[in-house]
Amino acid sequence: MNETQSHPEDDVDFGGDIQAQNEVESATDQAHESLDAPETRDEEMIRLRADVDAADKRVLQAQADAENFRKRMRRDYEDQLKFAAMPLINDILQVRDNLHRAIDAAGASGDGGTSAGLRDGVAMVVKQLDDTLAKYGVEPIPAEGEEFDPNYHEAISQMPHPEIESGKVAHVAGGGFRMHGRVIRPAQVVVSTGAP
Numbered sequence: 541m542n543e544t545q546s547h548p549e550d551d552v553d554f555g556g557d558i559q560a561q562n563e564v565e566s567a568t569d570q571a572h573e574s575l576d577a578p579e580t581r582d583e584e585m586i587r588l589r590a591d592v593d594a595a596d597k598r599v600l601q602a603q604a605d606a607e608n609f610r611k612r613m614r615r616d617y618e619d620q621l622k623f624a625a626m627p628l629i630n631d632i633l634q635v636r637d638n639l640h641r642a643i644d645a646a647g648a649s650g651d652g653g654t655s656a657g658l659r660d661g662v663a664m665v666v667k668q669l670d671d672t673l674a675k676y677g678v679e680p681i682p683a684e685g686e687e688f689d690p691n692y693h694e695a696i697s698q699m700p701h702p703e704i705e706s707g708k709v710a711h712v713a714g715g716g717f718r719m720h721g722r723v724i725r726p727a728q729v730v731v732s733t734g735a736p
Contacts, residue, residue: 692718
């Protein structure tokens with residue numbers, strides 16, 4: 541048998557594949573030609589408008605970012621000014637605590653008229669000090685009988701209490717304060733565990 545003889549079952553038709561390949565090459569050539577071909581005025585206008593729109597969006601985004609940065613910096617600056625006196629306020633609060641101790645000591649001494657006058661005078665100074673602190677945004681944190689809140693209260697111990705339910709503040713050992721809503725000193729409290 542002759543090796544050059546062709547069998548119909550062995551013949552493969554490459555015509556379809558060649559035709560598809562020719563179509564791809566033709567489309568590629570047209571694409572290259574369209575890239576090399578000059579744009580029409582309408583195509584150029586559409587492209588330029590798209591470029592301008594993209595540039596406008598970038599400019600607006602940059603302006604928004606700059607404005608947000610300015611607002612954030614202004615807010616940080618205002619917070620720094622608002623809370624700059626915090627170390628001073630903490631020191632003044634210690635003086636206030638000592639004035640309250642003086643009032644308690646004068647009440648416990650029981651000397652009569654002398655200690656009552658001293659106690660009333662110191663109480664007036666404490667009231668004036670509290671009013672001045674309030675003017676600058678410093679306010680006491682309510683604690684006595686309140687629900688224990690770890691954001692505002694510091695529990696120093698727990699104790700059973702027949703009249704105060706569990707989880708509420710039974711005794712305030714040291715007053716807490718906040719300045720413009722920010723806690724500068726939590727209230728030191730004893731928390732009730734409920735009836736014994």
